[in-house]
Amino acid sequence: MNATDRAVRVRGLRKRYGGDAAVRGIDLEIAQGEVFALLGPNGAGKTTTVEILEGYRDRDGGEVSVLGVDPRRASRAWRARIGIVLQLAADAPELTVAEMAEHFAGFYPSPRRPAEVIDLVGLTDRARSRIHTLSGGQLRRLDVALGLIGGPELLFLDEPTTGFDPAARRAFWEVIRALSGGGVTVLLTTHYLDEAAALADRVAVIRDGVIVAEGPPGALPGHRAGEAVVSWQDRGGTRRERTAEPTRLITGLAARYGGEVPGLTVTRPSLEDIYLDLIGGRQ
Amino acid sequence: MTAATSAANTNAGTASAMRGSQPPLPGAWRVGLSRGQVELKSFFRERQSVAFNFAMPAVMLVLLGTIFRGQHTGQGVTIGDLYVAGLIGGGVMATSYQNLGVSIAFERERFTLKRLRGTPMPASAYFAGKIIQVFTAATAEVAVLLAVGVAMYHLRLPASPAAWWTFAWVFVLGVAACSLLGIAASSLPRSAARNGVAVVTLPFIVLQFISGVYVPFTLVPPWLRDVASVFPLEWMCRGMRSVFVPQAVSLEPSHSWQHGQTALVLTAWIVAGLVLCLKTFRWQERTAR
Numbered sequence: 001m002n003a004t005d006r007a008v009r010v011r012g013l014r015k016r017y018g019g020d021a022a023v024r025g026i027d028l029e030i031a032q033g034e035v036f037a038l039l040g041p042n043g044a045g046k047t048t049t050v051e052i053l054e055g056y057r058d059r060d061g062g063e064v065s066v067l068g069v070d071p072r073r074a075s076r077a078w079r080a081r082i083g084i085v086l087q088l089a090a091d092a093p094e095l096t097v098a099e100m101a102e103h104f105a106g107f108y109p110s111p112r113r114p115a116e117v118i119d120l121v122g123l124t125d126r127a128r129s130r131i132h133t134l135s136g137g138q139l140r141r142l143d144v145a146l147g148l149i150g151g152p153e154l155l156f157l158d159e160p161t162t163g164f165d166p167a168a169r170r171a172f173w174e175v176i177r178a179l180s181g182g183g184v185t186v187l188l189t190t191h192y193l194d195e196a197a198a199l200a201d202r203v204a205v206i207r208d209g210v211i212v213a214e215g216p217p218g219a220l221p222g223h224r225a226g227e228a229v230v231s232w233q234d235r236g237g238t239r240r241e242r243t244a245e246p247t248r249l250i251t252g253l254a255a256r257y258g259g260e261v262p263g264l265t266v267t268r269p270s271l272e273d274i275y276l277d278l279i280g281g282r283q
Numbered sequence: 284m285t286a287a288t289s290a291a292n293t294n295a296g297t298a299s300a301m302r303g304s305q306p307p308l309p310g311a312w313r314v315g316l317s318r319g320q321v322e323l324k325s326f327f328r329e330r331q332s333v334a335f336n337f338a339m340p341a342v343m344l345v346l347l348g349t350i351f352r353g354q355h356t357g358q359g360v361t362i363g364d365l366y367v368a369g370l371i372g373g374g375v376m377a378t379s380y381q382n383l384g385v386s387i388a389f390e391r392e393r394f395t396l397k398r399l400r401g402t403p404m405p406a407s408a409y410f411a412g413k414i415i416q417v418f419t420a421a422t423a424e425v426a427v428l429l430a431v432g433v434a435m436y437h438l439r440l441p442a443s444p445a446a447w448w449t450f451a452w453v454f455v456l457g458v459a460a461c462s463l464l465g466i467a468a469s470s471l472p473r474s475a476a477r478n479g480v481a482v483v484t485l486p487f488i489v490l491q492f493i494s495g496v497y498v499p500f501t502l503v504p505p506w507l508r509d510v511a512s513v514f515p516l517e518w519m520c521r522g523m524r525s526v527f528v529p530q531a532v533s534l535e536p537s538h539s540w541q542h543g544q545t546a547l548v549l550t551a552w553i554v555a556g557l558v559l560c561l562k563t564f565r566w567q568e569r570t571a572r
Binding site: 055056076080082084086087091092093094095103104110 | 321
């Protein structure tokens with residue numbers, strides 16, 4: 001991809017808090033229209049990295065370009081092109097959903113229609129309700145609506161579906177897919193690996209302030225092609241075996257049991273298995 | 284890159300092509316007025332801010348005036364007269380200092396400020412919204428207190444333009460000084476939810492006792508009055524007495540209203556408050572990471 005296709009470009013990013021290095025040399029490239037997920041345990045440097053990209057924090061070293069601008073020199077015009085959904089912002093409890101959306105729309109040069117954005121996140125029937133009467137999941141959807149109201153080219157989503165019920169999460173994923181289909185770049189941080197697997201074109205795993213793995217969710221290092229976990233019931237209980245040749249193993253088992261293998265399952269290692277390997281003991 | 288990504292790139296290309304003809308950013312004044320509207324709605328819809336910042340001074344005026352009804356201090360001044368003037372000073376500080384100190388501490392803790400900072404809203408528009416809210420609330424507060432004074436204590440409103448001019452500058456300087464101090468005080472509490480109200484309100488309550496709001500100034504010991512006269516509230520109350528209880532001048536220690544000094548002290552606090560705000564105001568809490 002050439003330079004203009006990049007929504008985000010980071011080279012050698014560093015940040016210390018006192019004597020503590022939070023980010024120790026991160027490189028990132030996110031293409032326009034891509035959904036990119038940043039994964040990692042708490043304290044790994046995820047939030048610090050994202051807040052530097054959002055223009056909330058200064059850095060100690062490295063180059064950062066977000067939509068072609070260094071966030072250190074964040075201008076109003078640049079802010080109008082990005083949307084930020086923070087982890088939790090429970091403000092203006094006495095305003096209604098519609099009032100809040102209309103108010104935020106007034107900050108931007110060419111906002112989306114408030115009613116349309118409220119509809120997009122499924123809050124139309126609560127538009128006239130005071131914000132303090134919303135449920136946790138509805139509040140979160142309002143946060144997302146306010147992040148979208150300016151019609152951003154790049155959307156930052158920090159743990160967007162925390163507190164959602166499963167149906168609301170699926171509905172939210174559809175919203176993100178629709179945005180991405182419309183050309184919006186999305187930088188997502190999440191604890192839910194199924195969410196990253198479902199939404200992201202690429203994921204990066206941060207650990208101790210560096211990126212330890214990066215790639216499409218189905219092709220991270222450690223995701224050896226064709227490898228599977230086979231499990232079945234034995235006299236001693238459940239047996240599990242990780243193998244690159246599952247068919248050969250099952251053929252052997254079928255011969256041993258003379259037909260059906262009791263309790264047979266064959267699974268591919270999930271993103272979660274690989275993630276846990278990556279942030280676990282080995283690097 | 285995959286086919287899906289390059290399809291998305293095409294869409295992004297049209298998005299950036301449209302950007303060339305994008306309308307200009309909304310002006311700071313327009314955004315500021317919109318902030319003011321939202322601030323006023325929030326203030327007057329919230330029971331807590333209406334009860335603590337707005338209704339409290341009027342309730343105190345009714346209560347204290349009733350308890351000390353008919354008592355005189357001599358020179359044709361009733362205790363009720365002194366309470367009207369004193370509570371106007373206290374009410375102005377409640378709707379500016381206490382209101383901003385507590386509400387901004389909560390806005391910082393609940394990420395309201397952080398979220399606003401992440402939008403193209405100009406910082407000046409945020410403060411313009413606060414100015415609109417505080418001046419509206421303080422004006423309404425004075426109107427309510429004057430109405431109570433006229434209805435309950437036969438307060439006579441001054442007729443001379445000179446008196447109203449004095450009222451106007453004492454009011455504006457007092458609101459400005461107390462607002463800036465409130466914004467600065469909002470950075471003090473470590474946690475708005477746990478001790479924000481106490482940290483911001485405690486000094487204000489002490490000042491109200493020694494500056495002639497809850498206790499008529501004639502009953503405050505001279506050394507405590509000297510302490511009070513370091514802070515703006517005592518001068519605001521004195522200025523309000525000069526407007527609404529002019530006959531009380533002979534009760535003043537210096538037998539004069541000291542208008543020049545009042546303007547000087549309040550202006551000094553505006554300068555000090557501004558410096559404090561510039562040094563301490565933060566859009567987000569200082570956290571390790």
